[in-house]
Amino acid sequence: MAQPTDAEQFLTETSSFSFACNDALPCFTQCCKDVNIYLTPYDVLRLRQALQTGSSEFLSKYTRSFLSKGTNIPVVQLAMDTDTLRCPFVTQDGCQVYDDRPWACRMFPIDLAGTGDQYRLIAGKERCKGLFDHSKKMTVKDWLQSQGVLEYAEMDREFQSVVPARFKPGAPMNEGLGRVLFIAYDLDRFAELLKDSRFASFNDVDEEMLALANKDMKELLKLAFGYIRARMDELYRII
Ligand code: SF4
Numbered sequence: 001m002a003q004p005t006d007a008e009q010f011l012t013e014t015s016s017f018s019f020a021c022n023d024a025l026p027c028f029t030q031c032c033k034d035v036n037i038y039l040t041p042y043d044v045l046r047l048r049q050a051l052q053t054g055s056s057e058f059l060s061k062y063t064r065s066f067l068s069k070g071t072n073i074p075v076v077q078l079a080m081d082t083d084t085l086r087c088p089f090v091t092q093d094g095c096q097v098y099d100d101r102p103w104a105c106r107m108f109p110i111d112l113a114g115t116g117d118q119y120r121l122i123a124g125k126e127r128c129k130g131l132f133d134h135s136k137k138m139t140v141k142d143w144l145q146s147q148g149v150l151e152y153a154e155m156d157r158e159f160q161s162v163v164p165a166r167f168k169p170g171a172p173m174n175e176g177l178g179r180v181l182f183i184a185y186d187l188d189r190f191a192e193l194l195k196d197s198r199f200a201s202f203n204d205v206d207e208e209m210l211a212l213a214n215k216d217m218k219e220l221l222k223l224a225f226g227y228i229r230a231r232m233d234e235l236y237r238i239i
């Protein structure tokens, strides 16, 4: 009977795997080419801060973003170079935005497998030579912690919670709701809304929350989540 490949085996947080990446490997930066990297709102925030650019400019320059056909759920994907198929941030020395690289890049060569505590290796040894390095063995949990994944997971949990509980995952969403959800990616638009003097009273936001959001982009994103949650609840009642 055929044995499952590395990439097909499920892992949990306590599973161990061997992996070490370095620039001497023949596959160095090959994993940054021709890949589907879906961005979360927090990914967009970190990347645009690293690049010191606005959210709208970042989205139009570096991503393909659209409302998914059928469900209207926003999809934001890192746009690979159309000629080389390489990520716009990869150089011969590695990732140009390493400290702020997206969640998916931090997890690589691991990915989530369904819901709960299940993971899988998304790259096999034939592609990711770092998996041959048995000098460095670690648990999935230690790997995720060392890559700063937990902060990303926590922000994404907050984002997922903006959708009303009665919405079934994968079910079609009204286009208007999809557009409201997209504000989480395009925080410049949300910041414009905050400038309206009526915003605070209409949205139950106090001075302290506003001051915090104006000082710290992560707080601004959390405030946007709250705004989106309230709008979605409201629209769900009408639609
Ligand atoms: S394929 Fe694996 S070992 Fe090679 S550069 Fe990418 S992460 Fe590192």
Ligand code: SF4
Residues within 6 Å of the ligand: 031, 032, 033, 037, 087, 088, 089, 090, 091, 094, 095, 096, 097, 098, 101, 102, 105
């Ligand atoms: S963001 Fe960095 S790590 Fe991720 S694909 Fe691009 S260059 Fe590679």
